[in-house]
Amino acid sequence: MSNTKTNAAEERANERERENQRELENAAELGAAGSQLSTAPREEALATLPAMGVIGWARWFWRQLTSMRVALILLFLLSLGAIPGSLIPQNSVDELKVQTFKEAHTTVTPIYEKLQFFDVYSSVWFSAIYILLFISLIGCIVPRTGQFVGQLRSRPPGAPKRLTRLPAYTTWRTEAEPEQVREAALAMMRKRRFRAHAVGDAVAAEKGYLREAGNLMFHIALIVMLVAFAIGQLFKSEGGKLIVQGDGFSNTLTQYDDFKSGSLYDTDSLAPFSFTLDKFVGTYERSGPQIGTPRKYEAHVTYSEGAYGKPKKAVIKVNEPLVVDGSKVYLIGHGYAPVVSVKDGRGKEVYKAAVPLLPIDSNVTSTGAIKVMDGYKDGTGKRDQLGFQAFFVPTFAGEGKGTMFSQFPAADFPVLALNGYYGSLGVDSGLPQNVYQLDTSKMKPFKDGKGEQLKQRLLPGETMKLPDGAGSITFEGVEQWASFQISQQPASGWALTGAIGAIAGLAGSLFIQRRRVWVRAVRGADGVTVVEMAGLGRSESAKLPEELADLAVTLNGLAPTAPDAPEASATSGEPDVAEEPGVAAAPTAPDDATSEALSEGAEK
Numbered sequence: 359m360s361n362t363k364t365n366a367a368e369e370r371a372n373e374r375e376r377e378n379q380r381e382l383e384n385a386a387e388l389g390a391a392g393s394q395l396s397t398a399p400r401e402e403a404l405a406t407l408p409a410m411g412v413i414g415w416a417r418w419f420w421r422q423l424t425s426m427r428v429a430l431i432l433l434f435l436l437s438l439g440a441i442p443g444s445l446i447p448q449n450s451v452d453e454l455k456v457q458t459f460k461e462a463h464t465t466v467t468p469i470y471e472k473l474q475f476f477d478v479y480s481s482v483w484f485s486a487i488y489i490l491l492f493i494s495l496i497g498c499i500v501p502r503t504g505q506f507v508g509q510l511r512s513r514p515p516g517a518p519k520r521l522t523r524l525p526a527y528t529t530w531r532t533e534a535e536p537e538q539v540r541e542a543a544l545a546m547m548r549k550r551r552f553r554a555h556a557v558g559d560a561v562a563a564e565k566g567y568l569r570e571a572g573n574l575m576f577h578i579a580l581i582v583m584l585v586a587f588a589i590g591q592l593f594k595s596e597g598g599k600l601i602v603q604g605d606g607f608s609n610t611l612t613q614y615d616d617f618k619s620g621s622l623y624d625t626d627s628l629a630p631f632s633f634t635l636d637k638f639v640g641t642y643e644r645s646g647p648q649i650g651t652p653r654k655y656e657a658h659v660t661y662s663e664g665a666y667g668k669p670k671k672a673v674i675k676v677n678e679p680l681v682v683d684g685s686k687v688y689l690i691g692h693g694y695a696p697v698v699s700v701k702d703g704r705g706k707e708v709y710k711a712a713v714p715l716l717p718i719d720s721n722v723t724s725t726g727a728i729k730v731m732d733g734y735k736d737g738t739g740k741r742d743q744l745g746f747q748a749f750f751v752p753t754f755a756g757e758g759k760g761t762m763f764s765q766f767p768a769a770d771f772p773v774l775a776l777n778g779y780y781g782s783l784g785v786d787s788g789l790p791q792n793v794y795q796l797d798t799s800k801m802k803p804f805k806d807g808k809g810e811q812l813k814q815r816l817l818p819g820e821t822m823k824l825p826d827g828a829g830s831i832t833f834e835g836v837e838q839w840a841s842f843q844i845s846q847q848p849a850s851g852w853a854l855t856g857a858i859g860a861i862a863g864l865a866g867s868l869f870i871q872r873r874r875v876w877v878r879a880v881r882g883a884d885g886v887t888v889v890e891m892a893g894l895g896r897s898e899s900a901k902l903p904e905e906l907a908d909l910a911v912t913l914n915g916l917a918p919t920a921p922d923a924p925e926a927s928a929t930s931g932e933p934d935v936a937e938e939p940g941v942a943a944a945p946t947a948p949d950d951a952t953s954e955a956l957s958e959g960a961e962k
Contacts, residue, residue: 423494423497424494424497424498425494425498428494429491429494429495429498429577432487432490432491433491433580435487436484436487436488436491439483439484439487440478442473442475442478443478443479443484446470446475446476446478447459447476448476448477448478448479449476450479451618454792456476479591488584488588491584492581492584495577495580495581496581498577499574499577499581503574506570506571506574509567509570510567513555514553514554514555514562514563514564514874515557515874516557516560516562517558517562517876517878518876521876521890522892524892524893524894525893525894525895525902525903526892526893526894526902526903526906527890527891527892527893527906528890528891528906528907528910529888529889529890529891530910530914530919531882531886531888531889531919531920532886532887532889532914532917532918532919532920533886533887533918533920533921534916534917534918535887536559536879536880536881536887537879538917539877539879539887539889539913539916540559540561540879542913542916542917543561543877543879543913544556544561546909546912546913547561547563547875547909550565550909551565552564552565552875553565553567559878559879559880560876560877560878560879561876561877561878562874562875562876563874563876563877564872564873564874565872565873565875566870566872566873566896567872568866568870569867569870569871569872569896570867570872571866572862572863572864572865572866572867572870573866573867574863575859575860575863575866576859576860576864576866576867577863578859578863579855579857579858579859579863580856580860581856582852582853582855582856582859583853583856583857583860585849585852586849586850586852586853587849587853589848589849589852590620590847590849590850590853591620592621592622592623593620593623593848593849594623594846594847594848595617595618595619595620595623595628595845595846596618596619596843596844596845596846596847597615597616597617597618597844597845598614598615598617598690598841598843598844599613599614599615599841599844600691600714600839600841600842601635601840601842602635602712602714602837602838602839603636603637603638603712603838603839604634604635604636605634605635606632606634606635607632607633607634607635607842608632609628609629609630609631609632609685609844610628628685629682629683629684629685630664630665630683631661631662631664631667631683631685632662633659633660633661633662633672633680633682633687634659634661635657635658635659635839635840636658636660637657637658637838638657638839638840639654639655639657639658640652640655640656640692640767640768640838641653641654641768642766642767642768649766650721650766650767652767655676655689655692656673656674656675656689657673657674657675657689657840657842658671658673659671659672659673659674660672661680663682663683674687674688674689684846684848685844685845685846686845686847687843687844688843688845689840689841689842690841690843691717691840691841692838692839692840692841693714693715693716693717693722693724693839693841694714694724694750694752694769694772694838694839695712695713695714695836695837695838695839696712696713696715696750696772696774696833696834696835696837697710697711697712697713697833697835697836697837698710698713698728698746698774698832698833698834699831699832699834700728700730700734700744700830700831700832701829701832702733702734702735702736702828702829703735703736703737703738703828703829704735704739705829708730708734709730709733709734710834712837712839713726713727713748714726714839715748715750715794716794719763719764720767721752721753721763721764721765721766721767722752722764722767723749723750723751723762723763723764724749724750724751724752725747725748725749725750725794726793727745727746727747727748727793727795728744728745728746728748728776729743729745729783729785729793729796730743730744730745731783731785734829736780736826736827736828736829737826737827737828742780742781743781743782743785743801744778744779744829745778745781745783745798745801746776746777746778746779746796746831747776747777747779747796748774748775748776749762749775749776750773750774751763751764751765751771751772751773752764752767752769752770752771752772752836753765753766753767753769753770753771753772754771754772756771762775762815769836772836773815773816773817774816774833775814775816776813776814776816776831777811777812777813778803778804778812778822779796779801779802779803779804780801780802780804780828781800781801781802782800782801783796783797783801784797784799784800804824804825804828805825806825807825812825816832816833817833818834818835818836819832819835820833821833871895871896871901871902872895873893873896873905874894874895875891875893875905875906875909876890876891877889877891878890879917886920887917889917891906891909891910891913892906893905
């Protein structure tokens with residue numbers, strides 16, 4: 359039993375040795391004709407690695423870095439590194455969300471901070487991957503581009519000595535002269551947009567250069583996208599602004615609610631323009647399974663370019679921004695701003711404004727704070743500050759019908775609920791505050807007649823009286839607000855161009871096949887011309903034999919089969935060869951079934 363296994367193993371080893379020997383012989387015979395049809399660098403054997411030493415290791419590291427394998431690994435790592443940047447709040451986007459996340463996840467926060475997960479796109483590790491990928495792509499593309507240009511300037515190599523070694527092959531005999539066959543083959547190839555020329559007793563043709571052009575185009579487009587991304591991050595600006603209906607905005611730094619910019623951005627380059635929110639129009643589905651879904655969601659504005667620009671009307675919709683001098687104004691949110699007026703203990707109106715409240719659900723149930731900081735005096739004439747916690751619903755369900763949450767996004771039945779406080783709002787400390795939150799640590803709540811905290815729901819036009827002659831607050835009505843994002847993203851056009859180029863290049867490299875075709879016509883020992891056709895592709899494909907068969911049929915029509923030829927026989931194996939090299943001793947050609955026989959032979 360052991361002898362049987364040993365013999366089988368030896369037989370497999372011998373078979374592999376014979377196969378390797380055949381491949382070496384084929385490569386030697388094909389020569390330049392069978393050379394690589396790609397500009398991709400060849401893998402080097404271990405024996406060809408540079409000798410140890412600083413220069414040797416540097417060369418080895420550079421070759422590894424500029425290999426396509428490493429470029430793909432770095433591209434994968436770049437995509438992998440963007441995952442935490444998408445799932446974890448970023449300081450560059452919203453510092454408030456980052457702070458909230460840190461307070462809610464105290465265990466993982468120290469780990470995330472050490473890994474720079476709150477600043478992924480400016481972290482050391484992400485920048486290292488980005489720069490290495492950039493270098494790898496350039497180091498890979500530059501030599502391949504030079505090699506590809508050299509291939510474009512060169513001519514297809516001459517035919518190998520034995521065309522029967524190629525994967526697609528056919529042959530027949532004809533009475534036409536060899537020179538006539540080669541001229542016809544040359545004209546046919548050029549008509550089919552092959553790059554062709556006559557070399558000795560054969561015509562060499564090549565086609566499919568756009569495959570390598572597409573491959574290079576794909577990688578160059580990746581570099582364009584990387585450069586555009588870098589420029590966009592360094593020179594970008596992005597800010598947010600909440601505007602109540604009727605108010606306006608001027609594109610200056612002090613007008614923004616929040617503002618972020620790239621490290622190389624100059625605030626003096628803000629585009630000079632302004633706009634006013636004339637009205638916000640929102641309609642919603644009122645029945646069916648999609649009740650409450652927005653149907654119309656648009657902001658009508660009046661804008662002007664420059665300091666003295668002529669006012670123009672525009673409508674800003676979701677994903678349809680207003681573009682002014684390179685800046686884009688996006689509509690990103692909507693809500694309600696109850697209009698309230700506050701009177702002090704003397705009956706003097708000390709505050710009247712539309713107070714924006716933040717939505718907390720899809721039906722625009724909103725919450726916020728009303729702060730009266732200046733001008734208020736209580737019933738005794740003492741200066742003080744007031745604060746109200748506000749809860750607003752645009753469509754109230756009704757007294758005794760569920761909780762205080764809106765039933766519909768539109769303002770069908772608006773109700774404002776208030777809790778009142780007096781004391782220090784904490785604004786004099788100099789520390790920044792959230793305008794939508796009320797700090798009651800230094801304030802006292804107003805009490806009603808029962809000694810409980812003063813609370814009241816108000817309809818438009820209703821007033822809540824403050825105890826002890828402290829004044830009153832009136833719910834005057836409801837305005838709408840819209841929030842906008844004003845962004846300036848340079849090189850976005852280049853990024854789009856790079857993306858389109860990458861898709862086009864990838865499609866070309868995937869669907870275009872580079873191939874070579876040779877046509878040899880020589881006079882046989884019996885004086886009849888023997889025609890051989892063979893093809894070689896960059897990769898195995900069923901299209902190459904089909905194309906060779908079509909070319910053979912066309913050429914056979916120009917150089918028809920000799921009438922005294924035997925029955926058609928086209929094969930990819932080796933024919934019997936006469937003493938003259940490359941001449942078939944038993945030529946095979948079809949008579950009336952030329953097309954079918956040639957097609958079958960080419961496919962073999």
